[in-house]
Amino acid sequence: xxxxxVRTRFAPSPTGYLHIGGARTALFSWLHARHEGGxxxxxxxxxxxxxxxxxxxxxxxxxxxxxxxxxxxxxxxQSQRLDIYRSYVQKLLDEGKAYWCECTxxxxxxxxxxxxxxxxxxKYDLTCRSKGLGPGPGRVVRMALPSSGFTSFDDMIKGRIxxxxxxxxDFILLRSDGMPTYNLVVVIDDALMNITHxxxxxxxxxxxxxxxxxxxxxxxxxxxxxxxxxILGSDKTRLSKRHGATSVTAYKDMGYLPEAxxxxxxxxxxxxxxxxxxxxxELIDLFDIRDVGKSxxxxxxxxxxWLNHHYIKTGDPDRLxxxxxxxxxxxxxxxxxxxxxxxxIVDVRERTKTLEEIVDFGDFYFIDREPPAELKESFFKPExxxxxxxxxxxxxxxxxxxxxxVEGAVKSLLDETGIKFKVLAQPMRVALTGKTVxxxxxxxxxxxxxxxxxxxxxxxLAYMEQKSENT
RNA sequence: GGUCCCAUCGUCUAGUGGCCCAGGACACCGGCCUCUCACGCCGGAGACAGGGGUUCGACUCCCCUUGGGACUACCA
Numbered sequence: 444x445x446x447x448x449v450r451t452r453f454a455p456s457p458t459g460y461l462h463i464g465g466a467r468t469a470l471f472s473w474l475h476a477r478h479e480g481g482x483x484x485x486x487x488x489x490x491x492x493x494x495x496x497x498x499x500x501x502x503x504x505x506x507x508x509x510x511x512x513x514x515x516x517x518x519x520x521q522s523q524r525l526d527i528y529r530s531y532v533q534k535l536l537d538e539g540k541a542y543w544c545e546c547t548x549x550x551x552x553x554x555x556x557x558x559x560x561x562x563x564x565x566k567y568d569l570t571c572r573s574k575g576l577g578p579g580p581g582r583v584v585r586m587a588l589p590s591s592g593f594t595s596f597d598d599m600i601k602g603r604i605x606x607x608x609x610x611x612x613d614f615i616l617l618r619s620d621g622m623p624t625y626n627l628v629v630v631i632d633d634a635l636m637n638i639t640h641x642x643x644x645x646x647x648x649x650x651x652x653x654x655x656x657x658x659x660x661x662x663x664x665x666x667x668x669x670x671x672x673x674i675l676g677s678d679k680t681r682l683s684k685r686h687g688a689t690s691v692t693a694y695k696d697m698g699y700l701p702e703a704x705x706x707x708x709x710x711x712x713x714x715x716x717x718x719x720x721x722x723x724x725e726l727i728d729l730f731d732i733r734d735v736g737k738s739x740x741x742x743x744x745x746x747x748x749w750l751n752h753h754y755i756k757t758g759d760p761d762r763l764x765x766x767x768x769x770x771x772x773x774x775x776x777x778x779x780x781x782x783x784x785x786x787x788i789v790d791v792r793e794r795t796k797t798l799e800e801i802v803d804f805g806d807f808y809f810i811d812r813e814p815p816a817e818l819k820e821s822f823f824k825p826e827x828x829x830x831x832x833x834x835x836x837x838x839x840x841x842x843x844x845x846x847x848x849v850e851g852a853v854k855s856l857l858d859e860t861g862i863k864f865k866v867l868a869q870p871m872r873v874a875l876t877g878k879t880v881x882x883x884x885x886x887x888x889x890x891x892x893x894x895x896x897x898x899x900x901x902x903x904l905a906y907m908e909q910k911s912e913n914t
Numbered sequence: 915g916g917u918c919c920c921a922u923c924g925u926c927u928a929g930u931g932g933c934c935c936a937g938g939a940c941a942c943c944g945g946c947c948u949c950u951c952a953c954g955c956c957g958g959a960g961a962c963a964g965g966g967g968u969u970c971g972a973c974u975c976c977c978c979u980u981g982g983g984a985c986u987a988c989c990a
Contacts, residue, residue: 606918610916647984737921821975
């Protein structure tokens with residue numbers, strides 16, 4: 444255990460986009476640092492030269508920013524710290540705690556296969572352990588592990604975990620291409636960066652004993668470990684593309700709000716009584732890594748949607764309005780001015796769960812399209828001709844944003860003609876929106892404005908006139 | 915196969931030996947509200963994997979079984 448200020452880190456490998464699971468691990472790590480008033484460090488684990496890409500790193504950083512998981516140090520790239528790792532490998536070599544190995548991947552693979560066939564544990568058979576080899580082409584450095592005893596550690600989430608050293612084998616520290624491996628670099632960096640709390644996915648639990656052995660060999664202080672449960676797909680297997688979108692960026696593009704994703708993710712394996720909605724500050728105040736549960740959670744897109752809807756409904760309309768243009772453009776719609784978008788959002792937000800849905804559900808606010816033929820056919824009946832004519836006459840000189848005036852005008856029309864609003868409402872809705880489902884008629888009228896609204900009503904009227912002439 | 919981990923409604927979870935014939939949320943069903951659809955409100959159905967212990971008393975503690983997951987790479 445370390446004392447002093449808390450320091451946590453998130454250490455993604457840039458081999459793809461930021462995954463939902465990784466995002467939650469990052470969130471927990473970030474929350475723990477913020478809760479404790481400590482520092483959050485971002486470190487890019489790109490020691491796999493084959494699979495790591497610069498684009499991935501950039502994508503991940505952008506996703507982190509979008510989520511609001513700001514880091515205090517970094518990003519630190521491991522690929523730029525190779526000399527450091529090699530010097531520690533040399534130290535282990537010098538102290539006889541590691542050794543060179545000339546076994547080829549092919550030989551190893553063959554041995555693994557036969558061991559498996561014989562029902563034995565496929566671990567390295569120590570062929571080169573006592574050969575006293577030096578460096579050479581194709582050679583790797585292996586850690587020399589004790590063959591007896593137990594290695595254990597206390598996990599803040601899982602409790603004490605203990606493994607028989609006989610289960611571990613002399614794993615590789617330095618690859619034949621000179622690149623260090625994960626288990627080595629993660630220990631060196633966490634130690635050198637004074638990470639006090641290693642918070643990561645529990646798929647790393649089995650690696651931890653190996654790392655503990657490295658900490659001991661290098662005489663580093665052990666950090667606190669907290670292995671957070673995995674996020675599973677609906678079939679309880681590791682969450683993957685098969686289950687739908689898994690990247691943070693995909694949710695952003697589908698019109699999800701970062702606070703919704705954060706709120707959803709934090710409730711996976713963590714809770715605070717019966718509370719479901721958490722502001723960022725509440726999370727920082729309330730989050731305790733020790734309250735994280737032990738079992739895996741299934742990702743439930745429906746609940747995420749519900750949360751997103753909650754934040755759409757309650758969010759600042761101005762901010763939402765600023766986010767909308769991207770989605771408008773994506774649909775090929777023109778981008779109206781801010782105050783218009785803002786009014787649209789207030790109109791539709793109760794019935795739209797994502798920013799994308801705002802655009803789709805409220806498309807008629809942005810583009811002018813004639814209602815589909817079948818709707819015109821069933822709603823623009825000739826008997827409505829007169830009421831529509833009166834309606835237009837009475838509102839075309841009104842400011843439609845004066846809702847009480849408009850409602851008054853419609854009401855007097857209803858009183859005089861004796862028809863029910865129910866009868867007039869749907870045809871009006873179809874004329875105005877081209878749909879049978881929309882926000883309230885008076886809201887639509889107000890937002891659309893006199894010119895647009897009356898224009899569409901007149902178009903419906905023309906259809907009725909034409910129809911009555913033909914019959 | 916071996917090792918490690920996990921196990922409350924379909925899902926996320928509350929529950930830390932009696933407050934629980936188990937609470938909340940999403941989804942689902944019904945009703946109310948109503949210009950459509952939503953929102954909102956009210957109500958409903960729905961779980962302690964199984965078996966042994968421990969205990970006056972187990973969802974809560976222990977063991978076994980079953981089920982699930984992770985790891986077992988010159989990936990991280």
